[in-house]
Amino acid sequence: MIRHVVLFRLNESATTERVAQICSELTGLACLGGTAFTVGADLGLRPGTMDLAVVADFESVEAFTAYDQDAEHDRIRRELIAPIAERIERCQFEV
Secondary structure, eight states, X not given: OEXXXXXXXXXXXXXXXXXXXXXXXXXXXXXXXXXXXXXXXXXXXXXXXXSEEEEEEESSHHHHHHHHTOHHHHHXXXXXXXXXXXXXXXXXXXX
């Protein structure tokens, strides 16, 4: 299984509504081969943390690659995330 983790630092133009929309649209993606998907905004319990996180599990490298190259996923990244993302960190690993 492949675990995909993405952490976002958002810029000052990020609104609560935009973050909620990103969470909703990412969660709504139909991911063939996806076994678990969690997305959420940071709770602000510590200073210096990232603002938003995605953790997704996929059955295989091929399933992750299909998700990563999905046209709707690309639209969400391009139209919703890119305009408000200051920094994005990604990691994929086997579990």
